[in-house]
Amino acid sequence: MGRDPPIVLSSDSEEGEPVEVEDVKGKVKEVEEDFKEPPKWLPDGWIMEVQRGEDGSFYQYYISPVSGVKLRMKAEVLSYLFSGMDDRFLESKKCAARNTLHSTHLWLPKGWFIEIRAGGENMDKMFKFYIYPPMEIRLFSKEDVLLYVKEMVVSACDTEGQCDTSSQDNILALVEFNPSVLLPEGWVKEIVYRKTKEGIRKDPYFTDPVNHYVFRTLKAAMTYLSTGKITNRSFIQKTSVHDLYNFDKCADLNEFLRKRLTNKTGNNDQTSDRFEDGESSTDFGSPKDHQESMNKSKKIKEKEPNSDKIIKRSRKKSSRGAKAKQIN
Structure with a gap:
């Protein structure tokens, strides 16, 4: 018997062109590797989270362990830290x-x-x-x-x-x-x-x-x-x-x-x-x-897109971050 043909998914970027499941999994794995560790500039206790939107795009967030606020850019994180929130x-x-x-x-x-x-x-x-x-x-x-x-x-x-x-x-x-x-x-x-x-x-x-x-x-x-x-x-x-x-x-x-x-x-x-x-x-x-x-x-408080979580990584929390995490 011949080998079954591969299962394919339609591509959002090129309509009608099939993409093999293995290729999709490979891209997801590649993204996981890219975001395996939070960046060095992220303060201790902060959480990095990567989500995949409905359109297949990946969105990266940085979450405060104290307030739970989600930010998407490094500049926003630094501005937030200086705000005293x-x-x-x-x-x-x-x-x-x-x-x-x-x-x-x-x-x-x-x-x-x-x-x-x-x-x-x-x-x-x-x-x-x-x-x-x-x-x-x-x-x-x-x-x-x-x-x-x-x-x-x-x-x-x-x-x-x-x-x-x-x-x-x-x-x-x-x-x-x-x-x-x-x-x-x-x-x-x-x-x-x-x-x-x-x-x-x-x-x-x-x-x-x-x-x-x-x-x-x-x-x-x-x-x-x-x-x-x-x-x-x-x-x-x-x-x-x-x-x-x-x-x-x-x-x-x-x-x-x-x-x-x-x-x-x-x-x-x-x-x-x-x-x-x-x-x-x-x-x-x-x-x-x-x-x-x-x-x-x-x-x-920029509105985030509808998405499914696929990766969640957390840095080792400092004593202050660990205590603040208890806030409801």
């Missing part, structure tokens, strides 16, 4: 360990939120609940949450009739710890609920645990981490989110929180109750500075 990630982790609100909720499973509602006979109290949105679960205590996680038992959310949980009319905020893989440990995302003429408005806030700066978008928070610059519309809370919700089950309602239930102005930027001076925002930079910082952030 890793230092801000490590400082956030240290502050998170000292922060009472964060440290007392380390037990809260991933994917769970804290829900704050107004209640009481005169709507002068605020109640804390723990919710798991995928299963529409709402529980009233740490013990109830752990019981559900262990035995799938849903406990009654008993507030003795002091807090209505049947609508969104009395929700004040949803709080999430470590809301994004892009943010270091200790950051808090707060979704603030307000009543307006158009209905219930939901505004996100991202709080830095170090200096308590508050950012209106994830992009603004990433700009701060990557450049150290405070963007426009960022501010410092009069009462930090870390202090505001650090209570067990029930507490007295702060007066400025009550405004969220009665504000009917419909203002598109209702943040007056959040600022340091209680009246106006604090401008930390000019529009030009803001645009420059955004451009730098965009360069650092």
Whole structure:
């Protein structure tokens, strides 16, 4: 019997011309050899990763062991090192360990939120609940949450009739710890609920645990981490989110929180109750500075193509890199 013909794959570069499987494997092996070891200039602890895109092209990345940020060029890595972003990630982790609100909720499973509602006979109290949105679960205590996680038992959310949980009319905020893989440990995302003429408005806030700066978008928070610059519309809370919700089950309602239930102005930027001076925002930079910082952030977080990982190599981690790798 004759030898079976070789299996062939169509070539992207030359349409219609067959390429033997052995040739494709040879090219992949050649690339693996080229990227067998990270370049000597790459700092200790950094990871080199090579991926193959859908078009067959190979893409090389350099990954920080502290923040997990991916960069493609040597110049970007060097610029990143001088930006001080890793230092801000490590400082956030240290502050998170000292922060009472964060440290007392380390037990809260991933994917769970804290829900704050107004209640009481005169709507002068605020109640804390723990919710798991995928299963529409709402529980009233740490013990109830752990019981559900262990035995799938849903406990009654008993507030003795002091807090209505049947609508969104009395929700004040949803709080999430470590809301994004892009943010270091200790950051808090707060979704603030307000009543307006158009209905219930939901505004996100991202709080830095170090200096308590508050950012209106994830992009603004990433700009701060990557450049150290405070963007426009960022501010410092009069009462930090870390202090505001650090209570067990029930507490007295702060007066400025009550405004969220009665504000009917419909203002598109209702943040007056959040600022340091209680009246106006604090401008930390000019529009030009803001645009420059955004451009730098965009360069650092360049969008990567859809790809399949084929090679992953890591340098021996330094003591600092190994500890930083523990960051979520």
